[in-house]
Amino acid sequence: MEVSPWLWVIFSFSVLLQALVILADTNVQDTSGLNGIAANWEPQPSNWLGNDPCGDKWVGIICTGNRVISIRLSSLGFSGTLSGDIQSLTELQYLDLSYNNKLGGPLPATIGTLSKLQNLILVGCSFSGEIPKEIGQLSNLAFLSLNSNKFTGTIPPSLGSLSKLYWFDLADNQLTGGLPIFNGTSPGLDNLTNTKHFHFGMNQLSGTIPSQIFNSNMKLIHLLLDNNKFSGSIPSTLGLLTTLEVLRFDNNAQLTGPVPINLNNLTRLAEFHLANCNLTGPLPDLTGMNSLSFVDMSNNSFRTSDVPTWFTTLPSLTSLYLEKVGISGELPKGLFSLPAIQTLRFRRNHLNGTLNTADFSKQLQLIDLRDNNITAVTLGAGAQYKKTLMLSGNPFCNQGDSNGAICKATGESNPALQSYSTAFNCPGLQPTCSSSQALSPNCVCSVPYRGTLFFRSPGFSDLTNASYFLLLEQTLKAKFLNLSLPVDTVAIHDMLVDTNNNLQMSLEVFPSGKVQFVEQDISGIGFILSNQTYKPPPVFGPYYFLGQTYSFSSGLLQTSESKKNRIPLIVGVAAGGAAVVAALLAFTVCIIRRKSKPKQTEERSQSFVSWDMKSTSTSTAPQVRGARMFAFDELKKVTNNFSEANDIGTGGYGKVYRGTLPSGQLVAVKRSQQGSLQGNLEFRTEIELLSRVHHKNVVSLVGFCFDQGEQMLVYEYVPNGTLKESLTGKSGVRLDWKRRLRVVLGAAKGIAYLHELADPPIIHRDIKSSNVLLDERLNAKVSDFGLSKLLGEDGRGQITTQVKGTMGYLDPEYYMTQQLTDKSDVYSFGVLLLEVVTARKPLERGRYIVREVKAAVDRRKDMYGLHELLDPALGASSALAGLEQYVDLALRCVEESGVDRPSMGEAVGEIERIVKMAGAGGVAESASGSMSYTSRTPPHPYDGDSPSDYSGGGLPSMRVEPK
Template sequence: MELSPWLILFGVLVQASVILADTNVQDTAGLTGIAASWDTKPSNWDGNDPCGDKWIGIICIQDRVTSIRLSSQSLSGTLSGDIQSLSELQYLDLSYNKDLGGSLPSSIGSLSNLQNLILVGCSFAGEIPKEIGQLSKLIFLSLNSNRFTGHIPLSLGGLSKLYWFDLAENKLTGGLPVFDGTNPGLDNLTNTKHFHFGGNQLSGTIPSQIFNSHMKLIHFLVDNNNFSGSIPPTLGLLNVLEVLRFDNNKQLSGPVPTNINNLTKLAELHLENNQLTGPLPDLTGMTALSFVDMSNNTFNASDAPAWFTALPSLTSLYLENLQIGGQLPQELFALSAIQTLKLRGNRFNGTLNIGSDFGSQLQTIDLQGNQIDQLTVGGTQYNKKLILLGNPICNQGNNEQYCKTATQSNPAAPPYSTSKNCSGLPATCLPSQLLSPSCTCAVPYKGTLFFRAPSFSDLSNESYYLLLEKDMKTKFLSYKALIDSIALHNPFFDANNNLEISLEVFPGGKVQFGEQDISDIGFILSNQTYKPPPVFGPYYFIAQSYRVATEVPASKNSKANKLPLIVGVAAGGAVVIAVLLLVIFFITRRKREPKKTEERSQSFASLDMKSTSTSVPQLRGARTFTFAELKKITNNFSEANDIGNGGFGKVYRGTLPTGQLVAVKRSQEGSLQGSLEFRTEIELLSRVHHKNVVSLMGFCLDQGEQMLVYEYIPNGTLKESLTGKSGVRLDWKRRLRVILGTAKGIAYLHELADPPIVHRDIKSSNVLLDERLNAKVSDFGLSKLLGEDGRGQVTTQVKGTMGYLDPEYYMTQQLTEKSDVYSFGVLLLEMITAKKPLERGRYIVREVLAALDRSKDLYGLHDLLDPVLGASPTSLGGLEQYVDLALRCVEEAGADRPSMGEAVSEIERITRMAGGAPESASESMSYASRTPRHPYGGDSPSEYSGGGLPSSRVEPK
């Protein structure tokens, strides 16, 4: 009560200063609250006049904020509920801020004027607020590429004006909500043209009422989900549909509706990798079709259908493993637009007659594993890619040029990259710059374009990319974007059948974009303002972070006459604030009771599970932190600094007073790991020091908390890189380097630690990648010492991660070093497939063994390999030897597995075969013997401090 006069006066002064601004008081308060929830914010977000001071990304009409466009601004933190204060907001775009996350506040549903809600490529999590269904004016809803979970809210069926609806690439579950007798569902969205729901975990049957004749849908994308049951016949009512993707649902079954050929405007049809049955769909009359893929289903066996030759727009026909028979009609090869025919794994027979008038764009005919015994090519040989391997014709000793694999018959063309004719100019730019197509050094805005349904399949045809470059530059300039040129690189089809193309946008008239430039360009791409040529189909864009050139606008003359009053108000306010702070200080000090010593921290004695006489761990170089210190460096453990979760608890990014970044792992109530694991990790990591083992910097046992402080590893986990979530792309040589570093870290634990350490939880999420992509083994909470004799086994409760777990250990409960070797072998297979070791009953070890054929190049594993690698023997040197090593590591009996030292030597050899250098001689170490040696090159054994372990020095980087 005694403070109320001061608080009232303070509020009056603040209110007075706001009145001087051009911006509505409510909007200013809302933006200030939003900024307070961010760890980073745009450079000029200061003061109390967002409109008048032209805050980055803020657009106003008169005194009201109507648009927030802050894509690619490196924002981190959460979206505050203060967003509800911006009652006139029409556009909200926070895309491509990967460190912006947490739950989406339900108060966003109060923005009654909101038309566009765009949060692409952030880290928002939790359920999608049902309150979004209250946004009656919403036209554009794009929440793709986040971490949303839960069901699609039924309330979204009330968004009657919605045009674009994109929830793809999240973790959504449940089904597609439709009218439940009371509330409208997605079937009510008759004006919506885009349903993009692919890449989630949606399940159940596809309800028949989801389609009706009143709908204006042109894109229906539900690929890469878990839908089951059959495709409803009401699909045939969508007579304006252009793109349809049901692919990769695995359990989608039953016949394709016979009325599918009512979809006469359909250009893209994807039904591959399901369990569809019945007759092969009749596509007669679907003259707009350009791309058809129905591979890997269980349709009834039939001969080649008549519609094969009746689709004039067809560029790509993929019908693999469908048991289609008969003779292929010659007219199929003469279609004017045809580019790719992938028809392997069928029963086509007789004579393959390509004729002499085959289409000029035809690049690939893949007929592996059919029954063709004759070949006729009229006039001249077909000199493009024709693959007849596995046909009777290849048993006759003729046509050898066609009886090879794809890479043997016609090696893949190098990926496209925008040409730069810069001869005679300097060849190098500053490290942060690149050479533009216009031959100037600048810092480009970079990211990846994902095209969800391109109508072409010939990636070697430069004309498509030249068209896209020209079109993008023209459109960007028409939107007043300050750009100089566009560059495209490395197009390829990813595992989800999306065409990925790397994009670089170079600034015009300057070396580096400013914050507002990036905001504008990001909005053009996130808001789908830019529409690519029709041949590329629907797309989305994910940008990389961009370090902008900050810009602080000059003060406006129109405000000069307000300056004296502002200064006076500010001075008075400063005095009031000072007095207020003094009063608060004395009151708080008087009320605070000194804390008892016993409340400060626990001793390690409380962690001693065995009540031994020496309860304090052996600490070498690890310091103790107070709770207050860690709370401060993590900004009160803000959600913005949340960088991961584990069995122990959450992990937060923090910044020490020295500026050094650290990762703080904080135990949480109900965590899967407890005090024993906490003590284990401290004791082990404080004893081991190796460049491929994560460094423990300290720990906290203050105020009932258990926290561990590690060095911060900026590129996340190996798992995130393999799945594409981290943005780090690993080619073959880089993967070998990463797996070699991992092997060295494990070998160090097994063969140089004294006594040896078994990690017990080797997996891709426990391998971290630093700024140079060096691997670091982490998470030692489950680790075990093997005893003072340095060898042998330990009988212990089975712990680890299913899929990586050693079956011998699981059956006998006998833990040895070879248990880590088994997990490492599974990791080796995960590295080349980018598949989870155990998923939906499929076990990667079993899948590789089933597909393995050592008589073929790459051991016949083409279909299992990560598409990012490119299945080419020339680009994957040493892969066969790599697979051999992996399968030795996962032998059923531990005695048949190699040691980690042997694995290191073999991976070094494979790395040299692949054309890489594992490391210099000075950095290399032999793991063939357990003779204690210092793990860092150039150090002699005499520099050890006891027991074969190095002293608490950290290897210089």
């Protein structure tokens, strides 16, 4: 039997591929997954070469057998996103990408398929968007640390299914909403009875703290809800958490009501923070809470009371902060002699009588009694108290013979005591190090690994006490050495208490036996700190670490281009041989397909290539994902030869035609005309961007045509015109206040999706009412992406670019600096908000709506005094619930400086609150059945603006490109 030569070629090719696989020890699926992940990063780890991560010991990769079980890649300076290829690593147990602060974008939902994952650690990155609910499927997850990112949205209730979770840290993000609880069908945080750490501080969580969230089965030891926006009272079920050691509710300004009287049940509590809330009722009775070391209940609205008796009964107390809490009477002298006491702060109370510090603890560093009613002081004979005593603002200091030092006014700020700093052990002169190096405590020049330690609730306040910090240094170094890391010394310095009441300090880790660490060293050090492997001395309490990107010498980390040039020779030869065989096969297949290929398809392909060649030198073919490329004849047919009957609009770009595809789908075909304002670059931009985004509030691109010299875009058909046409009455769709709120909410969600969930993020650059479309149910859809820009391609949050946009909506900061950021869209959206409530054009006859509203606002008056500016079609002011909050948001969005504007995610949250206030939650569902129309067919939304849209002395809508 004669065998075809082609069969031999195919057989040889398959043998070659099998040989390549046999040469590698690592599972092929894992290798492909890692390569897919690395393709989205720049730079890449230096030795991620070839196809054998396990055998070649790729940096940060740990394997069992031929399967990857751990990825540890902290502080390596990666930028990019985490690819959905992570789902390929089905045996993965540990994932740590911490301290890569340019690694961001949304977290892929496919991470929820990693059923064996135990630790998910992404501390100090820039991940954004909502936390995927699919994480709740990770039944083996024990350690979830997503703190210090940019996550938005609510805490997914599905995370309540993580029955094995031990560490739960979502702190320092932009999370909103309440704490989810079990509602009979979906889980909640109250299901997490085995979790010991709830770290949710430094977010924007709000609402009341539900009483059901705490129960006697829970094993919580850390409950950190500080620096949020919780309201209502502290539930009495808090007293059921008898295992609790650290409790923080501080800096929740709307938290009110009395402190639960069963707080005394928390006998293990060591650190207790309630400062800067609005708590009422009596000062809590802490009798019997003998483990307490740090108590801060300052700046609340407690009922005025006498000095409580429990002051002198807490044997472990180091720090007592009770500023402005309404206590009166004379301080007992036994308070100053508590064995561990370090700091007493009682400023702005009603303390009176005689201050007696004759008997004091040697640990006591500071007594702050400013602004009270103390009339006399007894310092005692002999060993008088010589540390810091502050009495300014007391009657005692009005006496002529008063002590000048203790009565000296020090202003509002608390005194700064000299904090601890690691000492240098240099027997002679200190050596001079190069600019990239630093001097270690052992006086050796090397490149240290740096970062900042944040202790969330230390049990002490004396930052001068060397014994604490020497112990911290010793235990840190010991942990690194016990895990065989080449560490010589560690140094800590620059300690301070930050605005979030965290004790922070700078940390430097110096290498041993070499000038600098290698990638594997940094990966190991970072993992110890991010994974909480290192446990500090108990007095320091819970902590987190934010590491800096380590500065390697050239060549350790590489770009993807250099990676290609360093593939081992044997792999290169093998791959080359495979490529030759593949090329022969492809050539044959191409010849066969060419013979049967329709001429029309060939012409269409050539037309597309021709268009690309005529573009700018940096252009590439559109990166289409799901968008169909139509032939001219196809679109001619579906629009009935572009008949006048199907003409539904005209704009600067050209005409828009209604069409019906063979499938029955209605589409809008946007056909350019000669001399169109939208050129090849904008045409390609819109194709590429719309083909990659999918959201219910963003218009869908069905396809495009570049054939026979024509440029056309094919969109989903949106029947109810633009928001602009509704506001001006052209479309026949009348929007009342509630429907307008639903429309701007939908638009805000669409823009927020572009900014925070698109990958990479997208700046629209032309947000305006004519680019917001209304579908059959009056859902808003953002359209027209011809001017849009991808954000973050260079790793920054801004783009330097020529100014483009529409006058009246254009961000003045962008116009002046040519620095485009997502806050430029926020400004335009703010103008849109004002346009929606006034139905006035942003620029008309020289009048600018932003300036008009700012000048007219009077917050002392009903409706802010804006009656003359509001759209009369909105009706009586009594029906405009939430208008004041709406105007406040709009004016925040149009602040002159971008940093003062909210993010679009924040704007969405605020509009959602206004929608609830106005009772507009169900409007969208019923809109299609209740809206009113005029008899004529409305113009189609894709026609854009034309110069006639602006009359009088105002400026027409225009693209602005200064020279």
